[in-house]
Amino acid sequence: MQNKRQISADRIVIKVGTSTLIRQNSQINLPVIKKLAYVLSTLKKNGKDVVLVSSGAIGVGMGVLNIDQRPIKISKQQAVAAVGQAELMQIYNEAFHEYGMSVAQILITRDIIDYPESHTNVMNSFQELLSMDNTIPIVNENDTVTVSELDHHTKFGDNDQLSAIVTNLVDADLLIMLSDIDGFYSANPLKVSDATLIDTIKQIDPEIIAAAGGHGTKYGTGGMTTKLKAAELILKHNQQMILTNGKDPEIIFNLLAGDPIGTLFSKNI
Numbered sequence: 001m002q003n004k005r006q007i008s009a010d011r012i013v014i015k016v017g018t019s020t021l022i023r024q025n026s027q028i029n030l031p032v033i034k035k036l037a038y039v040l041s042t043l044k045k046n047g048k049d050v051v052l053v054s055s056g057a058i059g060v061g062m063g064v065l066n067i068d069q070r071p072i073k074i075s076k077q078q079a080v081a082a083v084g085q086a087e088l089m090q091i092y093n094e095a096f097h098e099y100g101m102s103v104a105q106i107l108i109t110r111d112i113i114d115y116p117e118s119h120t121n122v123m124n125s126f127q128e129l130l131s132m133d134n135t136i137p138i139v140n141e142n143d144t145v146t147v148s149e150l151d152h153h154t155k156f157g158d159n160d161q162l163s164a165i166v167t168n169l170v171d172a173d174l175l176i177m178l179s180d181i182d183g184f185y186s187a188n189p190l191k192v193s194d195a196t197l198i199d200t201i202k203q204i205d206p207e208i209i210a211a212a213g214g215h216g217t218k219y220g221t222g223g224m225t226t227k228l229k230a231a232e233l234i235l236k237h238n239q240q241m242i243l244t245n246g247k248d249p250e251i252i253f254n255l256l257a258g259d260p261i262g263t264l265f266s267k268n269i
């Protein structure tokens with residue numbers, strides 16, 4: 001049995017990817033969402049500050065509109081995301097209400113860090129929301145305005161880096177990234193059968209970058225490349241990130257208790 005990790009986190013950002021929220025048959029994974037609501041509500045009631053960064057707008061929108069393949073055209077993706085986001089928040093709203101929590105929708109773009117006024121406004125909103133007892137902020141990228149062709153030099157659809165930006169912004173201690181895989185492996189396990197799980201990563205060096213392959217399901221977008229970019233941001237700010245499987249969100253309790261699950265990205269190991 002491996003040693004326990006030293007995890008001390010009062011303010012936590014949890015990022016959940018589309019591949020965790022949507023099943024392969026395009027159905028929303030309601031049990032996961034309900035469990036997520038239970039776990040995050042419990043943490044909040046126990047005095048933790050909690051922010052959820054949730055993908056899934058496009059995935060949920062595809063289900064609502066009965067579309068089987070993610071559209072190629074950006075404007076179509078934006079339209080699907082706009083439909084899905086409303087549905088997704090309704091589902092979260094119901095799930096969190098079961099535990100006496102309200103949800104707050106925050107739609108932002110990654111370039112808020114480049115615009116001091118936007119940066120301050122977003123930070124102020126977060127501080128107010130985090131000071132409320134029964135409210136969980138749920139963040140997604142503002143898919144309607146985030147297009148690379150626009151003046152904003154961002155690329156459409158990457159909540160991995162967005163979640164790291166949010167973690168920096170609210171000065172959280174820990175980012176928990178929930179995906180469809182147990183952690184970061186020596187190679188993409190979908191392609192390399194004997195790939196091994198890496199327990200801890202102190203820095204994102206070329207060897208680690210070379211181990212990152214593409215995305216897993218038809219719903220996932222960034223794969224490990226964007227998760228490593230997120231980890232780089234986290235390490236730069238001396239914060240910690242754990243990448244793990246989101247199929248049972250109760251794993252978050254174990255992570256916070258220091259159980260060596262998934263991959264921990266931290267300078268101080």
Ligand SMILES: Nc1ncnc2c1ncn2[C@@H]1O[C@H](COP(=O)(O)OP(=O)(O)O)[C@@H](O)[C@H]1O
Nearest residue numbers: 017018019179185188213215216220221222223
């Ligand atoms: N080195 C690696 N370790 C683990 N997973 C990897 C690696 N390289 C590529 N992957 C792929 O990344 C996928 C997760 O990313 P993605 O599909 O974007 O999910 P999410 O929706 O959670 O963001 C995994 O299913 C896996 O196939």
Ligand SMILES: N[C@@H](CCC(=O)OP(=O)(O)O)C(=O)O
Nearest residue numbers: 018055056057058158159221
């Ligand atoms: N903002 C978009 C995309 C997001 C995205 O980064 O997806 P994922 O790789 O599943 O975390 C959505 O909600 O569908």
